[in-house]
Amino acid sequence: MLFHVRMHVNLPHDLPASEAEAIIAKEKAYSQELQRIGKWRHIWRIAGEYANYSVFDVKDNAELHEVLSGLPLFKFMKIEVSPLLRHPSSIREDDS
Amino acid sequence: MLFHVRMHVNLPHDLPASEAEAIIAKEKAYSQELQRIGKWRHIWRIAGEYANYSVFDVKDNAELHEVLSGLPLFKFMKIEVSPLLRHPSSIREDDS
Amino acid sequence: MLFHVRMHVNLPHDLPASEAEAIIAKEKAYSQELQRIGKWRHIWRIAGEYANYSVFDVKDNAELHEVLSGLPLFKFMKIEVSPLLRHPSSIREDDS
Amino acid sequence: MLFHVRMHVNLPHDLPASEAEAIIAKEKAYSQELQRIGKWRHIWRIAGEYANYSVFDVKDNAELHEVLSGLPLFKFMKIEVSPLLRHPSSIREDDS
Amino acid sequence: MLFHVRMHVNLPHDLPASEAEAIIAKEKAYSQELQRIGKWRHIWRIAGEYANYSVFDVKDNAELHEVLSGLPLFKFMKIEVSPLLRHPSSIREDDS
Amino acid sequence: MLFHVRMHVNLPHDLPASEAEAIIAKEKAYSQELQRIGKWRHIWRIAGEYANYSVFDVKDNAELHEVLSGLPLFKFMKIEVSPLLRHPSSIREDDS
Amino acid sequence: MLFHVRMHVNLPHDLPASEAEAIIAKEKAYSQELQRIGKWRHIWRIAGEYANYSVFDVKDNAELHEVLSGLPLFKFMKIEVSPLLRHPSSIREDDS
Amino acid sequence: MLFHVRMHVNLPHDLPASEAEAIIAKEKAYSQELQRIGKWRHIWRIAGEYANYSVFDVKDNAELHEVLSGLPLFKFMKIEVSPLLRHPSSIREDDS
Amino acid sequence: MLFHVRMHVNLPHDLPASEAEAIIAKEKAYSQELQRIGKWRHIWRIAGEYANYSVFDVKDNAELHEVLSGLPLFKFMKIEVSPLLRHPSSIREDDS
Amino acid sequence: MLFHVRMHVNLPHDLPASEAEAIIAKEKAYSQELQRIGKWRHIWRIAGEYANYSVFDVKDNAELHEVLSGLPLFKFMKIEVSPLLRHPSSIREDDS
Numbered sequence: 001m002l003f004h005v006r007m008h009v010n011l012p013h014d015l016p017a018s019e020a021e022a023i024i025a026k027e028k029a030y031s032q033e034l035q036r037i038g039k040w041r042h043i044w045r046i047a048g049e050y051a052n053y054s055v056f057d058v059k060d061n062a063e064l065h066e067v068l069s070g071l072p073l074f075k076f077m078k079i080e081v082s083p084l085l086r087h088p089s090s091i092r093e094d095d096s
Numbered sequence: 097m098l099f100h101v102r103m104h105v106n107l108p109h110d111l112p113a114s115e116a117e118a119i120i121a122k123e124k125a126y127s128q129e130l131q132r133i134g135k136w137r138h139i140w141r142i143a144g145e146y147a148n149y150s151v152f153d154v155k156d157n158a159e160l161h162e163v164l165s166g167l168p169l170f171k172f173m174k175i176e177v178s179p180l181l182r183h184p185s186s187i188r189e190d191d192s
Numbered sequence: 193m194l195f196h197v198r199m200h201v202n203l204p205h206d207l208p209a210s211e212a213e214a215i216i217a218k219e220k221a222y223s224q225e226l227q228r229i230g231k232w233r234h235i236w237r238i239a240g241e242y243a244n245y246s247v248f249d250v251k252d253n254a255e256l257h258e259v260l261s262g263l264p265l266f267k268f269m270k271i272e273v274s275p276l277l278r279h280p281s282s283i284r285e286d287d288s
Numbered sequence: 289m290l291f292h293v294r295m296h297v298n299l300p301h302d303l304p305a306s307e308a309e310a311i312i313a314k315e316k317a318y319s320q321e322l323q324r325i326g327k328w329r330h331i332w333r334i335a336g337e338y339a340n341y342s343v344f345d346v347k348d349n350a351e352l353h354e355v356l357s358g359l360p361l362f363k364f365m366k367i368e369v370s371p372l373l374r375h376p377s378s379i380r381e382d383d384s
Numbered sequence: 385m386l387f388h389v390r391m392h393v394n395l396p397h398d399l400p401a402s403e404a405e406a407i408i409a410k411e412k413a414y415s416q417e418l419q420r421i422g423k424w425r426h427i428w429r430i431a432g433e434y435a436n437y438s439v440f441d442v443k444d445n446a447e448l449h450e451v452l453s454g455l456p457l458f459k460f461m462k463i464e465v466s467p468l469l470r471h472p473s474s475i476r477e478d479d480s
Numbered sequence: 481m482l483f484h485v486r487m488h489v490n491l492p493h494d495l496p497a498s499e500a501e502a503i504i505a506k507e508k509a510y511s512q513e514l515q516r517i518g519k520w521r522h523i524w525r526i527a528g529e530y531a532n533y534s535v536f537d538v539k540d541n542a543e544l545h546e547v548l549s550g551l552p553l554f555k556f557m558k559i560e561v562s563p564l565l566r567h568p569s570s571i572r573e574d575d576s
Numbered sequence: 577m578l579f580h581v582r583m584h585v586n587l588p589h590d591l592p593a594s595e596a597e598a599i600i601a602k603e604k605a606y607s608q609e610l611q612r613i614g615k616w617r618h619i620w621r622i623a624g625e626y627a628n629y630s631v632f633d634v635k636d637n638a639e640l641h642e643v644l645s646g647l648p649l650f651k652f653m654k655i656e657v658s659p660l661l662r663h664p665s666s667i668r669e670d671d672s
Numbered sequence: 673m674l675f676h677v678r679m680h681v682n683l684p685h686d687l688p689a690s691e692a693e694a695i696i697a698k699e700k701a702y703s704q705e706l707q708r709i710g711k712w713r714h715i716w717r718i719a720g721e722y723a724n725y726s727v728f729d730v731k732d733n734a735e736l737h738e739v740l741s742g743l744p745l746f747k748f749m750k751i752e753v754s755p756l757l758r759h760p761s762s763i764r765e766d767d768s
Numbered sequence: 769m770l771f772h773v774r775m776h777v778n779l780p781h782d783l784p785a786s787e788a789e790a791i792i793a794k795e796k797a798y799s800q801e802l803q804r805i806g807k808w809r810h811i812w813r814i815a816g817e818y819a820n821y822s823v824f825d826v827k828d829n830a831e832l833h834e835v836l837s838g839l840p841l842f843k844f845m846k847i848e849v850s851p852l853l854r855h856p857s858s859i860r861e862d863d864s
Numbered sequence: 865m866l867f868h869v870r871m872h873v874n875l876p877h878d879l880p881a882s883e884a885e886a887i888i889a890k891e892k893a894y895s896q897e898l899q900r901i902g903k904w905r906h907i908w909r910i911a912g913e914y915a916n917y918s919v920f921d922v923k924d925n926a927e928l929h930e931v932l933s934g935l936p937l938f939k940f941m942k943i944e945v946s947p948l949l950r951h952p953s954s955i956r957e958d959d960s
Contacts, residue, residue, distance in 0.1 A: 675911075677912065684877055684878075687877075733911045734911075736911050736912065737909060737911040737912060740911070740912040741912075741914075747875070747877060748877070751912045751913060752912075753911055753912040753913075
């Protein structure tokens with residue numbers, strides 16, 4: 001089941017650089033593992049912002065929350081979720 | 097080059113049903129042709145709304161506008177555009 | 193799977209009264225049938241507004257959209273959807 | 289009498305972890321006690337957010353305020369309240 | 385039980401003047417009757433707007449909705465409701 | 481002359497508890513003195529929020545500002561003011 | 577007593593031109609009469625908008641409402657009112 | 673050339689009182705000097721807020737910015753600017 | 769003197785096509801004449817919207833308003849104006 | 865390819881002055897180098913705000929993000945991006 005997610009990161013300016021780097025490295029590893037197993041289907045950077053649009057493919061709402069609340073940057077993010085479904089005009093089988 | 101687009105359709109309630117159906121049929125054909133040639137890469141319905149999230153792959157801003165302003169439903173839509181790029185954590189070659 | 197939905201109805205003031213009444217009667221029957229089969233789990237009126245908060249229990253996002261877009265009042269509604277899951281503090285088995 | 293409540297928690301990022309954990313544990317106990325005595329009728333997690341939708345069943349506005357302002361996380365929450373009533377289409381006796 | 389209500393009237397400009405006057409006359413009678421029996425405790429005009437702030441004293445949310453949805457101008461109003469209670473600093477017995 | 485005022489208090493979470501309590505005690509005394517002399521005519525708590533709706537009766541805008549800017553909690557408040565007048569449907573002499 | 581007022585005019589596009597012109601002419605006469613007697617102290621056009629910022633000098637809120645609700649364009653306007661007072665830094669006697 | 677400016681001051685609550693007082697004293701002197709030479713034509717306090725509406729008379733946009741960015745409180749202010757011009761209904765020569 | 773302007777066009781859907789075309793043709797001629805004489809310095813289409821960002825170079829606010837309110841599409845536009853000045857980092861002489 | 869960018873700078877008030885000055889000097893050098901090589905085509909100060917409107921000419925979305933995220937003030941900015949294209953009414957060859 002697909003979900004559209006917008007994540008916007010807002011790191012406090014007084015967070016020590018080393019701490020920020022460590023979290024960001026963990027975030028990258030976490031994201032790539034979820035991509036490899038197919039749960040984080042797409043991720044794009046939004047030009048000019050510390051933000052991304054993503055599409056998740058999870059089995060239900062509970063798994064979506066587990067994945068998102070486990071993000072190392074979770075407490076510094078504003079997250080917006082929209083449930084998606086196959087569009088009646090879509091010709092692409094894997095967008096559902 | 098990729099763009100994230102949110103389209104929200106708002107048909108006037110006094111539009112005759114036959115006129116609405118004709119426009120919607122044209123919209124579907126237009127969308128599917130653009131999908132077939134690879135310019136409209138993804139389209140998903142947003143659950144509970146007469147709206148979609150889409151990803152376009154066009155050669156520049158001018159082509160994006162040509163494609164969007166040519167939508168049969170264009171004058172009934174609210175459209176929001178965000179330029180996208182490959183995310184540094186992405187492992188998927190075709191998301192760029 | 194549970195979804196929280198806020199529906200706000202906005203009937204055009206020039207809709208003939210008989211037409212409005214017919215749609216509202218259909219809406220009630222439609223809602224009660226969905227309640228009986230367990231898909232529309234809760235519905236509450238919001239005091240002072242022509243609006244409701246509802247909780248749906250459907251098998252996936254696609255079924256949620258099918259149910260909502262089939263509402264007789266759909267084209268006169270503003271609908272907001274939030275995916276829900278069991279809260280870690282909840283003691284009530286049927287709220288999941 | 290029923291009230292719909294949306295609670296959104298925003299813990300300051302510099303709150304010591306032990307202090308945060310202690311408050312969260314108290315919050316859970318407080319919530320479960322209120323659920324057991326029937327005043328906090330429903331609580332659902334909103335997917336992707338540190339937030340919940342809840343339904344309270346209290347005898348009046350004053351009791352609602354007493355319950356909400358007594359939340360251990362109260363000073364870190366944004367709370368939105370809507371008074372509810374039985375919906376004319378509802379078939380469920382206990383949603384009133 | 386007290387509720388704070390903001391009502392904002394928006395008459396369509398093409399509503400015939402005689403129809404508008406008839407509704408407004410009914411609205412006044414309806415309001416004054418509710419004031420006489422003590423359910424509509426206060427009403428003030430907001431300077432420069434076709435709007436009012438009111439305080440209602442009703443037995444529960446259901447009665448509040450019955451009163452508000454019965455307003456002759458209801459379908460032309462935007463209504464915002466806030467449940468009230470006695471303020472701990474209040475010295476006035478009848479504000480509760 | 482009457483004014484409707486909405487006050488929302490937002491105490492910084494790192495304000496020492498003793499300092500907060502001292503300000504709140506001063507605020508209560510200040511409010512009750514103004515109520516006794518008739519300038520602060522009504523005050524109600526808004527359920528679920530650290531906020532109130534109030535009605536002031538002062539001789540002019542300057543006095544309103546003097547009263548509000550003198551609030552011990554003034555620098556921690558968001559304040560919204562609306563000038564009021566007698567409503568043409570009001571039957572209560574003292575609401576003007 | 578001074579009030580700051582922002583007026584924004586929104587004429588329906590299907591209002592017949594002759595009707596629009598007649599209302600606008602009445603509006604101008606009404607405004608100039610109020611300026612002559614000193615109640616409408618300032619009026620400035622906001623560049624690029626069919627809108628103005630004005631300052632009124634009236635004896636109380638009730639007179640302000642009488643003046644504003646009497647505007648020939650009143651039903652086509654969005655009006656925002658802010659009560660003003662002499663600023664402690666002002667050196668101009670007539671701005672109070 | 674005239675500009676309408678809304679200034680809203682938001683002093684951080686942890687700014688030492690002596691520092692705040694020094695800035696506010698400088699602000700007053702700065703404002704009064706600009707009023708004396710005719711560049712800051714009007715300033716009014718907005719009742720209930722730490723904010724003002726002002727009208728500036730400067731030779732161009734660059735001078736407006738120089739004046740505003742030179743305010744001792746500039747970094748603690750939210751400023752909104754609207755270019756003004758003589759209103760066609762105005763009868764006051766000096767409002768242009 | 770430079771001004772940044774955002775124009776968003778919203779044609780009523782029931783405007784006859786021939787009327788719309790006539791206004792749009794006039795708009796184009798009007799815009800190009802102002803560009804030729806140097807008052808409308810830049811105009812760019814915003815991708816995906818019936819909207820533009822423009823920069824005007826006029827002698828004062830009054831001329832800006834004259835130019836904008838003379839637009840054939842003025843009554844169908846939402847216009848937002850920001851006064852501009854040379855940026856201290858700019859190296860381009862003609863951007864001032 | 866052209867992009868319209870609004871940048872709003874919000875320096876934390878407790879940033880040491882020397883640190884702020886160093887970043888601002890780097891920002892200026894960075895901006896001027898990008899202007900010299902033609903990627904940052906226009907930059908204007910918005911009167912009364914610590915903000916600018918800019919136009920960038922880059923080869924694609926990825927280069928736009930590289931340029932913007934490399935700004936020394938990036939982490940203190942709110943940035944809004946709109947893709948631009950030649951307007952059909954434009955007579956200026958270099959605005960495309």
